Amino acid sequence: MNTAANWFIQNKLQRAQSAFTTAMSRMRRARNLRELMQGRNVHVESFVHCLVRSEESRADRLREELATTMVEAHLKEIETLPLDQRQAKIGEFMRRDWCFLRGNEPRLYRRIEVESARLTRDLPRPPLP
Numbered sequence: 001m002n003t004a005a006n007w008f009i010q011n012k013l014q015r016a017q018s019a020f021t022t023a024m025s026r027m028r029r030a031r032n033l034r035e036l037m038q039g040r041n042v043h044v045e046s047f048v049h050c051l052v053r054s055e056e057s058r059a060d061r062l063r064e065e066l067a068t069t070m071v072e073a074h075l076k077e078i079e080t081l082p083l084d085q086r087q088a089k090i091g092e093f094m095r096r097d098w099c100f101l102r103g104n105e106p107r108l109y110r111r112i113e114v115e116s117a118r119l120t121r122d123l124p125r126p127p128l129p
């Protein structure tokens with residue numbers, strides 16, 4: 001490969017890695033699930049995409065971990081409320097934050113639906129396996 005092509009690919013690779021580093025920093029600073037899901041949007045050139053797969057998977061794992069942490073905090077907050085206020089708080093979280101998980105994190109969204117139904121019926125939380 002000639003030096004110009006090599007330099008071009010190296011430059012694009014460094015830009016892609018920098019973009020993922022910036023995206024992961026944005027995700028760590030996110031205050032809500034909307035910011036978290038939007039922080040992951042990174043454009044990578046198609047010919048460099050296969051070279052930055054590890055960066056992409058690290059960003060996906062970070063997004064999943066942070067989303068789970070945020071959702072756990074929401075559910076604990078709902079659990080502390082009296083039964084008559086829980087449904088309103090669940091609706092507020094659903095409109096404000098949880099709707100952004102529907103397409104990006106479907107398993108976590110389904111878990112939220114199950115936990116929300118359990119909390120509105122005031123059932124005890126099952127033990128984790």
